[in-house]
Amino acid sequence: MSTTAIQAVRGMNDVLPEAGERWDFLETTVTECLRQYGYRSIRMPLVERTDLFVRSIGEVTDIVEKEMYSFIDRLNGDSLTLRPEGTASCVRATIEHNLLYGGPQRLFYLGPMFRHERPQKGRYRQFYQVGVEALGFVGPDIDVELIVMCARMWRALGIAGLDLELNTLGSTQARGRYRAHLVSYLERNRDDLDEDSRRRVHSNPLRVLDSKNPEMQALIAQAPRLLDDLDEDSLKHFEDLQALLRDAQVSYRINPRLVRGLDYYNRTVFEWVTSKLGAQAAVCAGGRYDGLIEQLGGKPAPACGFAMGVERLIALVELERVAVPVNPPNVYLVQRGVEAATWAWQVCERLRDSGLSVIMHCGAGSFKSQMKRADASGARFAVIIGDDEARAGKVSLKPLRDLKAQALVDVNEVAALVRAGASKK
Numbered sequence: 001m002s003t004t005a006i007q008a009v010r011g012m013n014d015v016l017p018e019a020g021e022r023w024d025f026l027e028t029t030v031t032e033c034l035r036q037y038g039y040r041s042i043r044m045p046l047v048e049r050t051d052l053f054v055r056s057i058g059e060v061t062d063i064v065e066k067e068m069y070s071f072i073d074r075l076n077g078d079s080l081t082l083r084p085e086g087t088a089s090c091v092r093a094t095i096e097h098n099l100l101y102g103g104p105q106r107l108f109y110l111g112p113m114f115r116h117e118r119p120q121k122g123r124y125r126q127f128y129q130v131g132v133e134a135l136g137f138v139g140p141d142i143d144v145e146l147i148v149m150c151a152r153m154w155r156a157l158g159i160a161g162l163d164l165e166l167n168t169l170g171s172t173q174a175r176g177r178y179r180a181h182l183v184s185y186l187e188r189n190r191d192d193l194d195e196d197s198r199r200r201v202h203s204n205p206l207r208v209l210d211s212k213n214p215e216m217q218a219l220i221a222q223a224p225r226l227l228d229d230l231d232e233d234s235l236k237h238f239e240d241l242q243a244l245l246r247d248a249q250v251s252y253r254i255n256p257r258l259v260r261g262l263d264y265y266n267r268t269v270f271e272w273v274t275s276k277l278g279a280q281a282a283v284c285a286g287g288r289y290d291g292l293i294e295q296l297g298g299k300p301a302p303a304c305g306f307a308m309g310v311e312r313l314i315a316l317v318e319l320e321r322v323a324v325p326v327n328p329p330n331v332y333l334v335q336r337g338v339e340a341a342t343w344a345w346q347v348c349e350r351l352r353d354s355g356l357s358v359i360m361h362c363g364a365g366s367f368k369s370q371m372k373r374a375d376a377s378g379a380r381f382a383v384i385i386g387d388d389e390a391r392a393g394k395v396s397l398k399p400l401r402d403l404k405a406q407a408l409v410d411v412n413e414v415a416a417l418v419r420a421g422a423s424k425k
């Protein structure tokens, strides 16, 4: 058997404890914010039928064409896929469990997504999203709620300098009209298109506008604008949305080229972008998908949502040097002697009963080495138990972060003394 160390799969990362503190901070901050707006959590499986993503994200998209981790279930031959995003699964679950029967739903989920992209800074093959879906609302008030909530999250996370880009894709009919105009423009300029775009002229022309190829940018800038083909209802939706955003004092920039890489969107689309992370500028993105619920077999209902890329936000938290709360234990328990061992167990549990976090020294070790561990743990106090303390039914409380004296105290006193930061009254 080989004993060579096995490494993680490319593009799939470990989050080590120190970074874990930033992740905890982000997750608690964001979920607290979601709770403030009345969003409730939903958890979907990581694996779904491949068809779900083909039908929702769209056959001619990068995700479905080349990025999905799909495999055949050996037992029954079904084609399954590791979820590349959460919206399709969330809509599937909503339909399957009749969630909209009880009225509109505000939902969120948090977890890993999988895309077989070329890994680079800010782009991974397993990455985490916090996804938020508001199902059954026509908007634009809910569109604005989602955006305002994002802005609150950025403030709560201490992240400054994110820009909001906004566009509307209009109704299906308006998009159809626009598509025809765009296709004829692209046909006229076929010789200047790159290979990818040429392939997309008829299958997914709007995605040509999303090309990152620098040589395509001039041609894209000259292309007809979707805004000019917009239907009246979508235009009104977009104008109302902007008025509400101005009321809420959220600044934005209209980007007529913002089309998004998934096919289910209509009307409002938006992205929060940063200039601090190089090529991976979008930290959060979403929009309306009013047709998706019906398209996946549900009763027609409008919907809107977004997802944020956790790794990218964590990178910003690091860049901005946001002070992230670290939670060292309140107490490290040091023990010596035979009688001490039994008493130490009881003390630890009693201290935890009173709400303290306690690390009990496990494994043998000299007093000196145990005290070293206590110091390294970051705890403010060591509780020391030797046979003398055990016999007296007491503990010694030793401050580790200042020069105050060690004191022999009753177990019942420890929690109050630790909270007061003192070893005696």
Ligand code: HAM
Pocket: 084, 085, 086, 087, 115, 117, 122, 123, 124, 125, 126, 127, 128, 129, 131, 132, 133, 261, 262, 282, 283, 284, 285, 286, 287, 304, 305, 306, 307, 308, 309, 310, 311, 312
């Ligand atoms: P998306 O734009 O594909 O939208 O992804 C949302 C965010 O996930 C991106 O803005 C980015 O921050 C992050 N992200 C995407 N791919 C990667 C990757 N390979 N590595 C690291 N981060 C990544 C969606 O997924 C939609 N489901 C959003 C949505 C929800 N729309 C409506 N509801």
